[in-house]
Amino acid sequence: MGTYSRLGSYLLASELASDPSGAVHRAVVITGNSFDRHVLVKTFSEELFHAGLNTRLAEAGRVVPLLGGARIFGLGYRIEGGKTPHVAWDYVPGRSLAQLIDKARQEQIPFGVDHALTVIQGVAQGIVQLHAKGVNHGVLSPHSVWVSFEGATQIVDAPYAAIIKSLLAKAPAAKQKLAAYLQMPEAAPLQQDLFALGAVLYELLTFERLPVGGDLEAALDRATLKAAQEDAPLPAEIRAFLGRLLLNRQPFATTEAFNAELERVLYDGEYSPTTFNMAFFMHTLFREENDRDATAMKTEQGDNYIAYTAAGETLRSGATRVEHIDGHEESQASQKNSTLLIGGGLAAVVILGLGYIFFGRPKIDPAMQKQLAELQLLKVQIEQQKSDLDAKAKAEADKTVLLQKQLAETKSVEEKVRIQKQLEEAQQRKQELERQQKLNEQRLAEQRQNEQRLAEQKKAAETKAAALPPPPAPEIPKPQPMQEAPKPAIPTPSPVQAAPSAAAAVLEPARMRSQAPPAYPLRATQLRWEMNVDHFVRLKVFVGEQGQPLKVSVVEGVAGAYGFDEAAIDAANKSTFSPATRDGKPVRGWTSEIVYKFQRRR
Structure with missing residues (x-):
């Protein structure tokens, strides 16, 4: 069974993304003691809490109806305040746009102009719809955008974005992390959101954050399509579009004017932004995360949540309230002592009966x-x-x-x-x-x-x-008349003799008998990542009594999602082992540290 953290109406299962304002979790909703559904839950940073978020979050409830149930903003928003305020909405498998940028940059996976325009098209539609309803965003960034594994985008912080913006003066750490997207504080709300949209597009094309306080025009002139792993400058029509968004020259006065120019850039050029291609990219980039999420969610759907119900919480606490009351009459004490005699007799009967049930029968080996x-x-x-x-x-x-x-x-x-x-x-x-x-x-x-x-x-x-015949039934003692229990004599304490120390058990760790060679990871070969050096994975294996590997724990792996850790784990599971022993008898236990070496490939 998984381990969950209770948060209001939800059980937090796994943190999926973190951002300057908090984190996004996969959470479980239960009905009774059974799984009901998955949701995404946003929790907020301690900095924002101290800035007053807990007193303001209810305002998000007035924004949710204005979103009109549009999928671009997420669906089914539910807001809970209190000491740990949070927001929940319908679960969509995916990751944040900030995570997409970081991982694609680290793993050097090309992110083409078509992909960048596909994402920005979805985000722009959300901004246009917000302003059409009289709602300003104010803190748009890659952390605001959730990209599904099927390539669709959602602005998931729309209900509470304006609240966060109003608290940034009291949250300097969050403000600093969002500074690249907040460089037009004196502009109209539409221009602020369009500037942030331009900063996001710049980052999608270059995989670099927009400079803060520098010469933005020079930055646009120097920019190249690094995200697509090309040295070419930004295409002229995209460069001009970014100029209008970021340099406040010929700014878009209305959302209609902005939308018309965006459509021209998207479809009059040589680009083909499609969700289909974006879905393929997401499945390639987040294959491991997608598989891991699917496996965990399947387990969560089958879990029994009795421990997290009201009754289960009482059982888990194990606390029984006991109060001491002074001033009892002597007669009450006498009655208590008399009752103990009867209770003791009945307890003896119960104990003897249970003794037969649990100990009288012959045991299975x-x-x-x-x-x-x-x-x-x-x-x-x-x-x-x-x-x-x-x-x-x-x-x-x-x-x-x-x-x-x-x-x-x-x-x-x-x-x-x-x-x-x-x-x-x-x-x-x-x-x-x-x-x-x-x-x-x-x-x-x-x-x-x-x-x-x-x-x-x-x-x-x-x-x-x-x-086998059962042993004779225990004799039931006859009840005795109630008598006041005599006061027990206090025995003279006698010195306690130390028990003889037991011989220490001899424990031998499990050992590897034959080591299966690891296969060089295919992903590392495809990306040609550091193939000129050796890579090492150190792990331990938990071995059963019959010598079978039950669990593999990586002690020190290879950084990055290049497949070295997985290849070492796979090789360990294919190897053979001798079980651990205690006093010569096989028992379950860990091996010593095992090292897998992936030799350099020239």
């Missing part, structure tokens, strides 16, 4: 019970691995369909060659996944057979135990 539990745990883990592999296989199949469609539609020879290469790599990944799925199915079948065999042995032992 504890080793067999433990082995069966071990096999059941391992089976659950193998089934989880199967679910993960199936999800990855489906994602690869979806990507292959997208690539095949792109290959059929493109006319560029270079583009066809590039897509064909990606299809070949996808085919290799598919074959590797099929191999892993087959191996996983074999392991699962073996575990089911072992579990069935042990279950039959346990059943036979229980049948044999049930056939």
Whole structure:
């Protein structure tokens, strides 16, 4: 079962994104003790809380109806105040635009002009709709934008953005982090939002934040399409469009004028901004996050949330309120002592009866019970691995369909060659996944057979135990007349003799018998990332009593999502081990640190 943090009506499951004003979490809504649905929950920073956000957040409730249920702003907003104010809305799988920029820049994955225009088109539509309803944003930035794994954009901070802007004077840390998008404080609200939109577009094209307090015209002149990994300057029509947004020359007086110019830039040039291409990019960039989210959400949907209900909270606290009351009469004390005699007799009967139930019957072999539990745990883990592999296989199949469609539609020879290469790599990944799925199915079948065999042995032992005659029933003591309990004599304390120290158990850690070699990560090869140096992954493996790897923990991995850690974990799971021992008997335990080396490739 997962671990959750209670926040108002929600159970926070995982933090998905952080920003200058707080963080966005995936959260669970429960009905009774069962899963109901997932939501996204925005929590706010301590700085904003001290600036007075908790007293102002209710104002967001007046903005939500103005949004009109438009998907561009997110749906189903719910606002909860109190000591930890937060905002929730309908769950959409994705990540923030700020995360997209950071990860694409770090992993050096090209982000083309078409992608930048696709994103800015969605954000611009949201800004236009806000101003049409008389609402100003005020703090638009890449943190404001949520990009779904299907390529759609949402301005998710629209309900509370104006509140955050009004508090920035008391929140210097947040203000400093947003400074690049707030460089027209004296301009009209529309011009402020359009400036921020231009700053976001500049960042999408260059993967650099707009300079603060510098010569913005010189920055535009120097800017190149670094996001697309090109040295070319900004296209003339986009450069002119950014000039009107950022330099306050020929500013757009109305949203209609801005929208008309945006449409001209989008569709009169050589660009083809489509959500389809953006979806493919998101699936490529956030493949691991998407798979991880899907697996976690599936687990969360099946969790039992009894521990997080009102009754469960009481059980978890384990607290029983006991009050001491002074001034009782002596008769009350005497009555209490007399009652203890009767209660003690009844308790003896209950204890004897329970003793027969739990101890009078012949026990099943504890080793067999433990082995069966071990096999059941391992089976659950193998089934989880199967679910993960199936999800990855489906994602690869979806990507292959997208690539095949792109290959059929493109006319560029270079583009066809590039897509064909990606299809070949996808085919290799598919074959590797099929191999892993087959191996996983074999392991699962073996575990089911072992579990069935042990279950039959346990059943036979229980049948044999049930056939044994029960011990004689305990004699029930006759009730005695109520008498006042005599005051107990206080015994003279006697010196306590120290118990003889038990011999220390001899514990030996689990050991690796044969180490499967790790495969060099495909992603690192594709990106040609630091192939001229050796890379090391240090990990430990938790091994079962039968020598099977149950869990792998990375002690020190390779930074970045290049696949080295995953390759080392996969190799560890394919290796063979000897179990840990305690006094010569096999037990579950960790190995010592194991090092996997990925040799340089020249």
